[in-house]
Each structure stands twice: as C-alpha cells, then as structure tokens.
Amino acid sequence: MNKKICIIGLGYVGLPLAHAFSKKYSVVGFDINKPRVDELNSGFDRTLELTETEVKESIENGMVYSTNMEDIKDCNVYIVTVPTPIDSSNRPDLTPLIKSSQTIGKVLKKDDIVIYESTVYPGVTEEVCVPQLELVSGMTFNKDFFCGYSPERINPGDKEHTVTKILKITAGSTPQIADVVDDLYKSIITAGTHKASSIKVAEAAKVIENTQRDVNIALINELALIFDTMNISTNDVIEAAATKWNFIKLKPGLVGGHCIGVDPYYLTHKAEELGYKPNLILGARQINNGMGKYIAEKTIKLMIKSGKIIKDSNILIMGLTFKENCPDIRNTKVVDIIKEIKDYGSNIDVYEPWIDEKDKDYYDYNFVENPFENSKKYDAIVVAVGHDKFKTITQEQYDSLIKDEKIIIDVKGIVPHPSWKL
Template sequence: MKKICIIGLGYVGLPLAAAFAKKYTVVGFDINEPRVEELNNDFDRTLELNKEQLVEVKDSITYSCNLDDIKDANIYIVTVPTPIDSSNRPDLTPLVKSSQMIGRVLKQDDIVIYESTVYPGVTEEVCVPQLEAASGMTFNKDFFCGYSPERINPGDKEHTVTKILKITAGSNPEIADEVDELYKSIITAGTHKASSIKVAEAAKVIENTQRDVNIALVNELALIFDTMGIDTNDVIEAAATKWNFIKLKPGLVGGHCIGVDPYYLTFKAEELGYKPNLILGARQINNGMGKYIAEKTIKKMIKNDKKIKDSNILVLGVTFKEDCPDLRNTKVTDIVDELQEYGANVDIYDPWVDLEETKTHFNHELMERNPFESDKKYDSIIVAVAHEQFKKLTEDDYKSISTQKEILIDIKGIIKNPTWRL
C-alpha cells in the first residue's frame, strides 16, 4: 500500500497532495508551522483550494511539521521552491535541505520524486548525493528517484493539477514505469514518459524560457512602437489575423516561473562554457520594463505640468498576475521603487493580497482601505494588474480620485481611454 509524503505545501504541493489524497494515504510536510496549522483548520491562504476541497480529503491527509510523521511513507514528492539569489544564480538550498531531511528517514526501496524546476542534472548530481550521504544507502540499489516537473498555474481554476498533462521520468526503466503509473492514477489529462530524468528536467526549464523569450520580443516591439507613436495592441490585433502568429501582449514578467527558470538554464550553460545571449538578452529586456513604465509615467506628469517630488501616485495591483494572491517575484515593485527614486509618494492597493503576506516578499506597505472610497486625490494612477475588480472601474471612478488633468497609465490594456498604454 502506497503512502505518499509531499514535501512543501505551497502553490504546487498542496493541490498535488489533495489530488493524491483522493486515492492514497498522504502526509503533507512543511517547515512553516503557521501554514500547517491553517491547513489543519481547513484554510488555504494561497486560495488554490477552498474549505470544501480541503474538507473533502481531510480523512486521508495529514499536515505536519514533524519528521516522525513522514517516516512510514514510501514515496516522497518534493515540491519546494527553487529561487534565484541576488546575482540571478540558482539557489538550491531548499532542495538540498529537503533531500538531507528525506535521507534521514529513507528506507529500502523508497522512491523520491522531485517536482521543483531545476537545470538538467540537479536531481542526480545534487540531490541524490545528499540522499545517499544522509541515508547511508546506495542510489538505484537501495532507493530510487523520479522527476515530474510541476505545471501549476496559480489562480487558474480551470487548468488544475489533474487536468494538465504531466511529464514523468525515473532513475531506471522500472522506476520510470512506476512513477508514470503513479501520476496516471490521478492525472486525467494523461502523462508523457520522458526518456530520462535529465530530459524531463530540460523540458520543464525550456517551457518557461520559451515564453520569456517570446514575451521579450513583444516587449521590445512595444518599446519600438511607442517611440513611433503606434499602439502596440492595435499592431498585435492586426498581426494576429494570420493563422500562425503567436498572440502575446507586452507587460511585466514576474512570478515563480517565467522570470526565474531561464536563469537555471543560463547558469548551467555558462558553467559549460556556452554564452546564451538570446536568453540573457530576453531577461534583460523583461527586467527593464518596470523602470520604463515608471519613466513613462514621470514624463506624462511633466508634460501635464504636474510636480514630481512629493506627488501622489496610486498603483492598482501588485500580484504577479490577475485574480491571484501570488506575490512571488512580482515586478510591480520595480515600478514603485523607481517612482520613489523620483521622490513620489506611492500608494499600492490590491484587494487580493494578504497584508501580512506582503512583508515576506517586499518592503512596501499596502493600503488597507479601497482608495475609491477615500477623499485622497492622485496625480497619476497606474493600473498594473488586470484583476476583475479593476476591469469594472469606469472613467468616472478614476476621475473621482484624480487631481486635474488625470493621468492614467494602463499596463494591462483594460482602461478605455488611458493617457498611455503599454
């Protein structure tokens, strides 16, 4: 009888644990004690699962911070974050520590499956040695490994974990089959068994690298068209009438995947002596968009005879995508930081964000009160995230909280008559 342990109960781990709990006995492990306590009380602050969904699997899942509670599992699935450091280098600390911890409870014939995004080789070259050292056992003799990259889309209630086709891989052919069958038992969309763990690792990291490069192209086009006085969105709509045109919109590239994963691939490429100029160039373009938007806002204010120092600017939305509380690697803060460099007073409002949660991701405070319910006036308003609440705002709404000659900066293309649109 399989008992599955999910290590890491964030946006990836919790939905996966709940999906497995419908068919197996599951223990969800996380080092964040408040998180575990909330889940035991049927509350998920990521909003990926509601109370009803948590209650549904309550009898077959245990949430814990205690290592003793995971000792009797025979399949360990690691879903911890794989961030980058301040120099854009992979930070494998969560993976290493998770592997060391699992190694202390590893038993004969156990399988450890990694879902975290990494560069090709991490599972077998970084994680496996940690498992062997901590357990005293031999890889592919006493214990085995698999890799099945996560494809969670935070906030998406349609493409949930079981409805997204899953790549699987194992450390030998028999384990590859076993890992594939395990995921097939819950993934209704089916699986794709990769030829090796490295192939599966590479497939995952290029999924988001491809999107990053494509978005960078559109962002660069937006910068070019802006200097020409052409509306980029009008250009895209026209070009998209061709059947094979990839329709993407310009914007900020943040989040836990697209803005991070390419650095895992470029790190490994450079380590091997290859300079990935296209990928790094795309990263540079996308990372510069926040600064460009802030500068454009300042220029529009100057053109309208508005003071810059001590001006009041409102930023609507701070999450990395719409209708989701996820703040990881949000690039809206780049806009805020740049505006504050000019001496502007910046208020940030986002109805989706837990105010306490913001403190763990960046240093800016968020407004507790809806700005449209106050008497404060703003010299400029930047719509940074396309939350449904913001799509319902009217020209009169914006006018009601603006000083004379209102300036509306629209990053997401949801305002009817903006002063400037990316």
C-alpha cells in the first residue's frame, strides 16, 4: 500500500523522525500543543533538533504540522512518539500513551498499522495500548488493524548521531507486519535495522539500554563518593584504570533527563508487580538521585569551612539543562542542587545560555545574563553543566566573580582549578 504516515507527538523524538520520513513519504505531524505546531509552521523548532532550514524543508516536502484530527483521518501508518514520564512517586505515567491511542482509535481504519516508539516496560503496547485502540475503534487487533514497536534512540543535542544514523530496533504484531515495519524504517535509517522476535522483546531491549547505563554510572558515582572521603581524585583513578583495555570509562555526575533517570522505573515497576524486587536497579537509582544533594552539601560545607555566612549568601549555578549544549530541561537534577542550597537560606542565581529567553518565564528561578559581564560578586559558584560555552571560561574569570575565599564546585570537570571536583 502507499503509506501516508502520521507522527503523534512532535517533541525531541517525533519531529526529527517526521522530517526524515517526509523525504520519502506523505507525512502529517500531529500534536495537541497548538503553540508548538504554530512555531513549526513558521519554521522554528525550540528544541533545536532541527534547523529553520530543515523545518521548512519538511514543509516543502509536503509535510503538514497540525492539531486537527481531520488531517490525520486518511493516514494508514500511525507512529506514536509521546513522552512516558514518571509521577511524583516514581511510578510510570502512561496517560500520554493512553490518550494517544484513544485519539488514533477514532480514525483507525481497516489494515492500518500503529507503531509505538515511546519507552515502556515489556507488555505496554499489547496490554495497555491495544485495548484502547480496540475499544475506541470497535475493531479487532491483528485482524482489522496491526501494531509495531520501534523504540526511539534520539540523543538530544547530538548533531552527529541523528535519527537516520542510529541503528533501529523494529518489531511487529505478526511476522508479516514485522517485515512491513522493518522495511518502513529501513527505507530511511541508513544505519540499518534489527528486527526483534516480538514486540515485548523490543520493548525490553529499549528499557534495559538506559537501565544498564544508569547502573554503570551509579557505580562510578558511588566510587566518587568513596574516593572523596579518601581525598583521592576520582578522575585520576578513572584515567589510571582506563589503561586496561576492557575497563568501561565513565565519569561521575548528575543523572537526569527523560531517559536514563526515568526508564529504569518502568522496568522496576513491572518487576515488582510480578513479585520480584530489583534491588540493584533501585539501588542505582537511589545513588544517582542523591548526587544533587551531595553536591549541595559539599558546597555548603566548604563555605562554612572558609568562614562564610550561609544565610543570605549569594551562589551562582551555572547550567540548568539536563545535559550539555541542549535546551532540554526535563528531569534535570540541577534542580536538586538548587533546592538543597535554598533550604540553607542562600540566594541562587542561575546562568543558563541554552534556554530561550521566553521560556525562562516558565521557571521559578532568578536567571541572570552573562555574569562575567556584570559586577555582582558571589560567595560560591557551582558549575553544574558542561556546556561548550562554559569550557572557554578562564580561572581568572571565575575568580573575579567570587568575593573573599574562592569556592568553585566543578561537577563536570571543566574548571581549570576548582575548589572541589566531583
């Protein structure tokens, strides 16, 4: 069949995917966020995953950005790329997936294919999403319509490993549909595809990618805490250990974002539901979630040691996004540092050049323009994100911002001579 593709959700995952598909297929990009759709139609992508030229190129290719259900009624492949967050109790929030499935159910037709890309625990596609599709459409799964799963592998801010250059896992609800889904992605993914044996296998493969990274980073973070008590440089230890060919070289740090800091909870939720306690994974989560508090406490201790008064002190936090050179602030763990320091009565200024000025109004922080061009002095500086722009700052510039004894906390290992480095 001639494929007309609808991408549901135009965020960090959906938009680059829609752009890639628009080069070969008729595509509709659907999102319930009207301001987002309006901006895309004007050529602007605030996630910065696509340039203005690329956004306009997709429109020139015939792609439609829309919030109108009428525009997606004649599509025959629906790809769901909505977020899968966690709630305040670290439980999976499947609301975006359920609502997207209900939306598709209203327009689902005979022989249509619905492909999910959102990261989930094994079983969500067939046990949660498919029943919604059946309920709303009145049709029968694997008889009237079919499903696939191809987990996203987008790396926000990475201009080298873009969507078409990352090998893609695919799966389908029947052997025939698995081939159709694989061929569809193979037509745009230059890096190739890997066809999984089932949708559940593909779901599991995705969720363990980030769980493995989370556990590995937690080990390095715990080692960093141990070495800190021994007054040993963690970086020096890692460099020495990395001389062995099979040592996995990772650096300690904050583990936030929409993937590594979230996805493991989907797996642990399902495991506990089935009666298994995933102690290692949950332990890793506890270690990584505690790093912000540890960094804040280290900052306060150094200030007290130097004789500085904590209450009403002024502290500069450099960076707020969850990773370097990216405007994505979802689940950033820098907020943990800020919250902890504020609890001591300190005043916080945030310098974050990657967040759009208009977006800063949405956050309850005191954002400052380039502090190195102002006269305000601080009692301490915490360099929390390794933006390239921060790497050009000299030690003299840092020193000029601090009054009395210099206290510079370096979370990312980019300050020439910090007071303390993670």
